[in-house]
Every structure is written in structure tokens, then in C-alpha cells.
Amino acid sequence: MSNLRLPGPTPVPPDVVEAMGHPMIDHRGKQFKEMLFRITESLKQAFETKNDVFLLTSSGPGAMEAAVVNTLSPGDKVLAVSIGNFGDRFSKIAKAYGADVTDLKSDEGLAADPEAIRAALKADHAIKAVLVTHNETSTGITNDLEAIAGIVKGEFDKLFLVDAVSSLGSIRVATDAWGLDVVVSASQKGWMCPPGLAMIAVSPRAWEAAKTAKMPKFYFDLAEAKSSLAKGQTPWTPTISVMYGMDHALQLMLDRGDMQAVYDFHTKIAQYTRDGLVKLGLKLVAQDERYASNTVTAAWVPEGITDSALLDMLRDEYDIIAAEGRGVLAGKVFRIGHMGYVRTEDIDDVLSALRDALPKLGFTPAAAS
Amino acid sequence: MSNLRLPGPTPVPPDVVEAMGHPMIDHRGKQFKEMLFRITESLKQAFETKNDVFLLTSSGPGAMEAAVVNTLSPGDKVLAVSIGNFGDRFSKIAKAYGADVTDLKSDEGLAADPEAIRAALKADHAIKAVLVTHNETSTGITNDLEAIAGIVKGEFDKLFLVDAVSSLGSIRVATDAWGLDVVVSASQKGWMCPPGLAMIAVSPRAWEAAKTAKMPKFYFDLAEAKSSLAKGQTPWTPTISVMYGMDHALQLMLDRGDMQAVYDFHTKIAQYTRDGLVKLGLKLVAQDERYASNTVTAAWVPEGITDSALLDMLRDEYDIIAAEGRGVLAGKVFRIGHMGYVRTEDIDDVLSALRDALPKLGFTPAAAS
DSSP states (O other): OOEEESSSSOOOOHHHHHHHTOOOOOTTSHHHHHHHHHHHHHHHHHHTOSSEEEEESSOHHHHHHHHHHTTOOTTOEEEEEESSHHHHHHHHHHHHTTOEEEEEEOOTTOOOOHHHHHHHHHHOTTOOEEEEESEETTTTEEOOHHHHHIIIIIITOOEEEEEOTTTTTTSOOOHHHHTOSEEEEETTSTTSSOSSOEEEEEOHHHHHHHHHOOSOOSTTOHHHHHHHHHTTOOSSOOOHHHHHHHHHHHHHHHTTSSTHHHHHHHHHHHHHHHHHHHHTTOOBSOSSGGGBOSSEEEEEOOTTOOHHHHHHHHHHHHOEEEEEOOGGGTTTEEEEEOOSSOOHHHHHHHHHHHHHHHHHTTOOOGGGO | OOEEOSSSSOOOOHHHHHHHTOOOOOTTSHHHHHHHHHHHHHHHHHHTOSSEEEEESSOHHHHHHHHHHTTOOTTOEEEEEESSHHHHHHHHHHHHTTOEEEEEEOOTTOOOOHHHHHHHHHHOTTOOEEEEESEETTTTEEOOHHHHHIIIIIITOOEEEEEOTTTTTTSOOOHHHHTOSEEEEETTSTTSSOSSOEEEEEOHHHHHHHHHOOSOOSTTOHHHHHHHHTTTOOSSOOOHHHHHHHHHHHHHHHTTSSTHHHHHHHHHHHHHHHHHHHHTTOOBSOSSGGGBOSSEEEEEOOTTOOHHHHHHHHHHHHOEEOEEOOGGGTTTEEEEEOOSSOOHHHHHHHHHHHHHHHHHTTOOOGGGO
16 A cells, blocks of 8 residues: 555545445434434534534535635625635635635745734725635645634634634644634545545634625535534435544544644654654745644755656655645645654655655755765 | 435445445546546446536535536526426526526426426527436436437527436436436436435536536536546545445446446336335326336325334334435325345335335235235
């Protein structure tokens, strides 16, 4: 089996795969209802919320779309804070549905600047909602969501929609304590599950906004999700297999006592990955290590080497699947995922392959010089 | 394992479950590209089309939404032909996105009347598109799609969007020969797979309509699906596990020589189910057996018995999961699914349970009288 080191899909533990093999059941029956309630309750623990949490049969962008179309109307002013590819995507969704979007972008490798967000909100009081990516996988940067929430909610009391797709489950998100209105995640990231299932938490404030939200929707209509959940159901036939996997994976995660152990593990393995890369003479994309992501590390491809030569060699000679750059970083960086089901040995394997491969490609790692 | 006799989710064969256990792979890599192309080509055979076919990570209604929002603009006149719950749903989707919908409904248990469709199209030349459910699972009726297509396409040349969610893979749909513009299906019906993956075929005429279609979309934007497929990818991280299942299931289906053998099997098992129910003194919802569905049979719950008493007894005493009524038929009918992975023994099991259960509930089957 390849050493899959993408920021999603991530490897799935054997017993989660086994759980997914459960025979199909009636998605309008008692057994399903029990599983749905169990998953929902576990997710509330992981999201640190008492808000409604729904499962959607889609990838992450589907849940991001749900966040937007359920709370906003065409013409609503939105501040879209982007530090990379996935932040840009959130902005595109809002624009596709007719929001009046102000983009606030940072240079690559930087976290969002809370001061700039404060200034933007001060400059335009008509802004209704703020979109933020918690963890930007394209650059390997985690925004200081608590600080940003302090401004967006604490100072300006705006509707706050958060893409936590690649953080939640691996990096702490205190939904209620930080006052996040809508928070989305997806199964193939920190949750040790295959892709196909997205999650979304919705605050009372977001429900209030939903009452007047005029963007059209059907499949992602959360009012349908809410009335179905009251009956222990989903509006549409859900991805039952992935739900069985998620049910099991959540038990594995919560059985560790609390989620803090999971977060601590990710802090440690991320530091280990960064230290290893730096020791090899590589340069991290993250300009300030305080904001380096605990779920994925992006490093610059050394000069004189192409990203495809490096990624192909890692794949063909070492059976390691690392990720290429996205958006403006395409061709310039490579990325190592370390979220969910990952062990120190998996990272050792990557580091030792790089130590071996880089000289063959013409780059002499610092450690070897 | 229960005898799951729903019109979806349907049982999954053990080797499809095994295929789904494949380790996660890079959804931007060569292995994924090969699988995606293989599935797409197999689906083109099953859909009988040379049109584009895309996979969407969603349930069936997501693909129905994609059909609507990619081809229509708010205000467009649409004729929504409904013979039950799922036809109503297609209409609701079009309305949710602002289409000007004329509903054409039939009485429960009847197929859509081609004459009525002709009259409706004659009465309003401004109608741009027609929505039709091929197989209505809520009533167990299959529309004569070929005859309807002869009118919608042959006589009036309208944009024709078809919900074939619960027919395709079990009941023939000749997409190109009948001139269907958009055709949707979903994995948990005739395809012997778990839910979570939808399919959609798009004709050149539908692409032409897409150019001017102004309904907003993002997750279900088929232009994104098209440009991604050209690279052997999907726009968003797809449901890889279900795709592995689908890849295997399609090989099983197509290995039988051609799909005709699969259709013949469904014709036979449906007839067998109906004959068995009628022999027990039960009355089919289908008023004309020529339109009785080959994938699901709906029968009236005998007078003096509640549907829940019958369904609960089947479940608790015989381990058979049958389906309740939907929409206007809720409480009045029960339904037996017989699509995908089903054997004659599964139907025998249902019939013998009914023979045993009905007298206990106070109904004397005809055969026993």
C-alpha cells in the first residue's frame, strides 16, 4: 500500500474499512436513526457545539455552498478572507449565488491579518457576513480563528461562516466558545474516513439569517435537513457506507478520552514533519511557523527541480504519494499531509525518501553538505 | 442479514463490498484517472449514449438539481410531468430555482398520458423544457419514456430532462435513440452499490442550453465536471469507495454480455413478484400492468390493516425490510423493491412471509380462502 501523504483523501484504518462493509439498511428505519443520532452527538463533541449538526452526502464544497445559500441573499455584502486556493473557492461560491463580495487576500504563505479584517469591517458597515478558511491546505497555513472570531463576532457581530474542512478533527475548533455561526468539515480529512460525507454546524444566529435568506437551494436546503433530523433521517438517501465508517472512526477518536489527545498528536507530528524538512535544507511556505498547519505542510520545490520530477520520483521509486501545489502555488511547492490516520513512521518514510531523492534530482540537502 | 426489499438502498453483493475496501488513492493521479474513464465508458454503454456522462458525489436529487440548474434560467417555462412523489420532487427543484413550472399530474397508479403531454405542449409553445420521471418508485409505475420522448423531442423538440434514478441499470433507457437531453441515475438503485454516487448524461443540445442557463450553481456546475473529466478528474474530492464499488459492479453487469440480460431478469422477477402478490389476494397500485415497474412493486395495504402493523411484522418476525408509502400514498400502500442484487429466493421469502403474516393481522389471503 502506498504511503498516501495527501491533505485528503487520507488513509483509512482497517477497522473503519471493515465498519463500512456493513450491509445496507433502511435509511428510514430505527437502526439508521440510532446511528445518525450517535454520529451527530459525537460530532457535537468534536465541534465543541450545542448547535445543530447535519450530515450531507457531498464533498466539502457542497457543505460550503450550503453555508452560503442557507444564510445569504443575492446582493448581500460579504467579506471573503482568503489566504489561498480554498479561501478563493469560498468567495467563488458566494459570487456564484449573487453575493456582493469584497475579497481580502494575503500573500502566499501568510495567515490572515486580524487587523486587516478589522479595517475591512470598519470600512464597510453594510457587510453582513464574513467567510474564513480555518486551515488553508494549499499553503499549509492555519489562521488564528479565535482571534479572527474575536473581531468578526466580538467587535462587529457579523454572521461568521467558517470552512474548517481540513482542520476539524485534527485542530481544535471551539464552535460555541468562539461564536462561529456555520462550520463545515468533510470526512476524508482528519476523520480517518473516505470522502463523500460532509458535516455542517448551524448556530441559532445562522438559523435567524436563514429565515430571510433568498439564495435558491434544494439539495443543500438545511431546513429540510433539520426537519428530517428531527425524525432521525436525512432528506435524501445518504452515503450509508461512509456513515458506518464515520460512526466507527468517531468512536476511535473520542475513546482517547477527549479530543485534546488527537490535537496534541497533530501538533507533534506537524512539528516533526517541519523539522525534518528544514533539516533537509528545504524551505517551508509558511513564513511564520506559528501559523504553520498541523494537518499539512507545504514546502518550496528547490530551485532547478520541477515539482513533477520530485513528485513522480517519490511515487515511482518510493511509493509515496505527496501533493502538488494548487492555484498560484502550482508548480512551485509540494505538500505533505499529516492528518487523521498517520504515524511517525509514515513521516520518517517521506523524509528518508527525500534525503535519497533530492540529490538524484540535483539538489544537495543541507544535512548532507 | 435482513432481506432488504426497499426500492433503494438495495443490497450490495459481497465482492462489491470487497472492492469498496480498496485503500484510498490520489484523486488527481493516474490510477484514479483510469478508474474514472473505465466507469464513464461502462456507464455510456448502460445509458446507451455517446453523450458526456459525469459522476457526482451526491444522492439522486443532487443530480436532478444539476439537470435543472445547468440548463435553465429563472423564469423559463417548464412542463413538469408527475405521477407521484419523485415527479413532484423534480418540479419542486425547478420551482426552487425560479422556473415557471406547469405541473401535469396523473392519478395515483397511472402512468403519464402521452396525449396529455402533447396537449400541454400544444397549449403553450413557450415551454422550453419537460421534466419526466422514468420510473416512479412511490407508485411502482414506469412511464413509457420512448413514447413520451417521441412527443417531447420528435414533435416539439423541447429540452428533455429525465429522472431515471430508479430505472437505469435495471430497465432499458436508450438515451441517444430516444433523444434524451439529460438523464440522471444513482448508485443505490439498480447498480448494486451503496448510495452516495449519482450519474448524469448530458447531450449536445443540453450543453447548448447550458451556455445561456442563468440559474446559479457551484457544486453541481457541470461545466466544471466537464473540464475536470478532460483531465481524468472530478472537480471535488469524489466518493472514492463507492466509485470502486461501482467500477466492480459495472463489470459484473456488463460481463453478462450486454445489458439486455439484466433487463430481462428484472422483467421476470417483477412479473414473479406481482403474480405472487395478486395470488395472495392483494391489489397492485398499478392500474394497468403494462406500466407496472420492473424495479419496485407497490400494493395496497388491505382494508382493516395499518401499513405500520404489516411492515413492523414483516421486519420483526420475518426480518424483511419492505418500504412504506410516500406522499399521497403514505399509510395506504407498501412496496417491495426488486432491483439490482436480488434473487427469486428473496421474493419467495417475502411472499411466504405475507402468506403467514396477513391472516395474523386479520386479512385472509385469497389463496387460503
